[in-house]
Amino acid sequence: MHIVVSIKQVPDTSEVRIDPRTNTMIRSGVPSIINPDDVHALEEAIRLKEQFGGRVTVVTMGPAQARDALRETISYGADEAILCSDRRFAGADTLATSYALWKAILKIGEAEPVDLLLCGRQALDGDTGQVPPGLATRLGWPQLTSVFKIEELELSARRIVVHRAVEGGEEIVCSRLPCVITCTREINIPRYPSFPNMVRAARYQPTTWDKTDLGIDDDSQIGLRGSPTIVSKVWAPGPRKRGATVLIDGSDPEAAASQLVRLLMHEPLLEVEVASAGDKHD
């Protein structure tokens, strides 16, 4: 079977700091990583390949730097990795991104039909989760989002059964193949790269496709021009506006617990044990 995994290289937001004077992100020194959900999608693809045979092709859209992320996917066991990169893709929102990636998946499918497209549930930086539905809609394939388990896959019958995490529980859904699946982090525990794959990754040169390679001759659907949304304003959220914090001395746990009982029961605190922040106990 042929599985395509669509990934994104993202800044590690746990490392992102904001300049408080300019409200801009301090990008320098922020490491780029494969979006964590996407690593689980890749792992699932490799497990399916091990079980059913076939190949795994990874695709991403991004600047030249994204090659590093693609090489990393090779070290995990991907067979091939493709970078869609073009100056004119810059500034793409989710609609324009799904357009370019859709063209890439169509091209990948020309060489060998695609049975399954796996993606992470959402990206760490954008947090939108909108590109996979965009891809599924453009491809005309069913989409199964938020999947935490693949129950059954029957290649001959062209069907797959998955468990989705949805509001209030889980849903077991059966779908026709090909389809688009987005994976949650619960779906598997990703492996470490194997030594032979690391050697291969170190030498690997990802295939690069620009807009001409993808057969895009009109720029109205890509990059900034193809993006209906724009960011008009970025600001740092202000602190919560409240009265002063009331400090409760917890050095006597029993007394502190009594105060908390009163708070939970909507009763006034015993004032003698309370001091506002900044005040001193007498």
Place this chain on the structure above:
Amino acid sequence: MTEPAIENDTERPPDFSAYQGIWVYVQHRAGIAVPVSWQLLGVARELAQEIGAPVASVLLGHQVGHLAQDAFEYGADRVYLIDDPVLESYRTQTYAHGLALLIQQHKPEIVLYGSTVQGRDVAGAVATLVKTGLAADATELSIESEGHLFHASRPDFGGKLMSTILCKRHRPQMATCRQGVFPVPARISGRTGEIVEGRLGLSEGDVATQVVEFIPETRHVDLSNAEIIISGGRGLGGPRSFDMLFELAESIDAVVGASRAAVMAGWIPYQHQVGQTGQTVRPRIYLACGISGAIQHLVGMQDSDIIIAINTDREAPIMKVADYAVVGDMFEIVPALTRKLRALRQDGHAGASANEPREATEETDSVGGQPGGN
């Protein structure tokens, strides 16, 4: 590259006068609506007043007419309804198809969805079908009375920044909106409105998926509707310490939450996570135990009515945000608190279920011990 580009155009927008009204997608399972469906009617009403537009709910399903009445009572002037056996269970293909049809026929200028699993699932497909912009997970909404440009703002980069998303040249303007951020509007019993029915035009044979089974969660973690949340963070030191929080929660009918750090460490499942990448909550009381208060956590809980923090570090960020900051050892204080609450409950104390506000509230306010309020 999915972040939208920073604004740089100055051209005049096209004429969108054919597009009118604000729609809210009604998410439900088997005829039971998810609260965000009504929460968004409240904020939709506020936006509609700015521009003098009608508010509508858009409802798809099978035998779900009763939800139209709920929608009217929560403030919808109109309900766009497709009732069809093919819509019995939610499936992206059928629901996105139906919504896109209604949008193309009736041309709303704004469509809001909850940023739930289903809301995100359907909105992403609809935006691609109708080729328009979609802001994700908005927590603040506003509209310009001139030109009706819709501002959807959302936390970005792990909650460290807010950004405002605009969709200038396409209609409708769409957003998924975070649950628990906008309050449910007052329900007006007997309020009615107009039902506009649409046709799906799909048969079961056209659909590529089937929902085989729905398994409800046995211990459902309903953070977004909880009155009291007891949350734990890195300070708990390990998964077993969460038992202490579950015991406390049980003694006052609270729900247990967690910081991202505790979830990432594998101490508690993701469904408990409060914050930017978890759930936004606004309980009456939020008790944070051993949580330092990373910004990504604070954005998810700072609208709680009363915030109490227990921490050994008086300088932790959470202690500045809290209304009541207990400087002490939670491993001693929390068990003591649980014991006292259990004793109250055994004594048949009227207020043992702390979810019922008691008469003492007025007295409390007069003492001046309670800061802020709302």
